Amino acid sequence: MRNLDITTLRSFVAVADAGGVTRAAGFLNLTQSAVSMQLKRLEEMLDLALLDRSGRGVSLTPAGEQLLAYARRMVELNDEIYARLTMQDWEGEIVLGVPHDVVYPVIPRVMKKMQRDFPRVRLQLLSSYTAELKSLFARGAVDVILTTEAEPAEGGESLLDVPLRWYGAPGGTAWKSRPLRIAFSRRCGFRPVAVSLMEREGFEWELAVDSESDRTIEVSVSADLAVTPVLEGHAPAHFEMVPPGVLPELGMQKVCLYASGARPRILEPLLEMLRCEFQTLRPRTDIAAQ
Secondary structure, eight states: OOOOOHHHHHHHHHHHHHTSHHHHHHHHTOOHHHHHHHHHHHHHHHTSOOEEOSSSSOEEOHHHHHHHHHHHHHHHHHHHHHHHHHOGGGOEEEEEEEEGGGOTTHHHHHHHHHHHHOTTEEEEEEEEOHHHHHHHHHTTSOSEEEEEESSOOTTOEEEEEEEEEEEEOTTOOGGGOSSEEEEEETTOTHHHHHHHHHHHHTOOEEEEEEESOHHHHHHHHHTTSOBEEEETTOSOTTOEEOOTTSSOOOOEEEEEEEEOSSSHHHHHHHHHHHHHHHHHHHHHHHHHHO
């Protein structure tokens, strides 16, 4: 295998854009003879004539035209890699706040990609409840947050619509009990949604578990002591969805994105990754919602 030299390709692109070696040499801050030598070396390596020198100016041969598109991409990729790894614009710390129930499966993938593509950027994950995350964001303590709410507030961007479902233990019977035994975290944003629905429909229920700890809720539900509302597709592995139509429907929730405008350049790659990753979940949730 023979390797093409980026410096040589850069000279070739400059000559093609400038229409001549002399002007290209000025753009590259090189001598005319140095640029000519690089072009000659490139033609010898490929064993192809890339420039037509028969006229007054310099034009590309068919082979040169074909090479030009590849050369541009290679030079641009080289410059992008160098910029991302060395420029201070791509260096610093980002604090990302995410609710417990939407950490998987998107956030580990995003963090891995950020580490790979922007190794000089430290992405710090903070997991909490939506209300707490919005409070921290308002105080400037976090740079980017995801939330789960019925509608985004001002400045928020909706990434995904997800059905809110009832979950219990695999093969469990807690969902059959009346009054329905429910486990709620005290700070869970889905709690007022579910309570309001149950009261509006006159559905008999009781608070079986009231805890600050998500782990306590998980243990209680997986032990078949109660049911709890969870976003579809984001439930723990030891939960099972209650058969649809048995309990009151909980409607839809949105995964929303909020970003600080303080450092847009360093944040933009992260925001784009989050948008793309949640986009991949849409077909599955759309089908499930039907």
